[in-house]
Amino acid sequence: MKRFILAILIPLSLSFGENIKTIEIPNIPDNKLKDGKGKEVVEQYCSICHSLNYITMQKGLSKKVWEAEVKKMILFGAPIENQKDIDAIVEYLEKNY
Numbered sequence: 625m626k627r628f629i630l631a632i633l634i635p636l637s638l639s640f641g642e643n644i645k646t647i648e649i650p651n652i653p654d655n656k657l658k659d660g661k662g663k664e665v666v667e668q669y670c671s672i673c674h675s676l677n678y679i680t681m682q683k684g685l686s687k688k689v690w691e692a693e694v695k696k697m698i699l700f701g702a703p704i705e706n707q708k709d710i711d712a713i714v715e716y717l718e719k720n721y
């Protein structure tokens with residue numbers, strides 16, 4: 625029985641191997657955050673799940689909106705544990721975006 629399974633698996637894995645193709649991923653540059661107080665905290669937490677472009681493409685959002693946005697990201701699973709970091713992130717975002 626074992627030999628029978630191997631006899632099936634080996635040719636299968638060989639034929640899968642032949643189908644491996646390389647693809648080129650387009651190089652979309654990640655926008656850099658503006659310099660400022662709190663930038664490192666934002667980079668640390670806000671680039672885990674998506675590019676920082678989600679931040680840099682925003683314009684002139686209010687503190688209230690940024691607060692809600694950060695809360696939403698925490699609901700999504702952003703591992704920001706203390707209020708100090710939340711405040712630093714919101715302050716940076718409000719000032720710069």
Ligand code: HEC
Pocket residue numbers: 666669670671672673674678679682693694696697700701702703713717
């Ligand atoms: C746990 C993963 C995760 C982390 C960490 C995270 N985000 Fe997001 N973010 C998401 C998801 C998922 C979406 C897409 C939501 C949608 O399509 O509605 C998103 C979308 C966004 C958007 C686009 C607007 C929107 O609400 O859809 C902004 C702005 C944003 N994130 C900012 C941030 C900021 C600022 C941080 C850091 C505090 C952060 N994200 C960290 C998961 C995350």
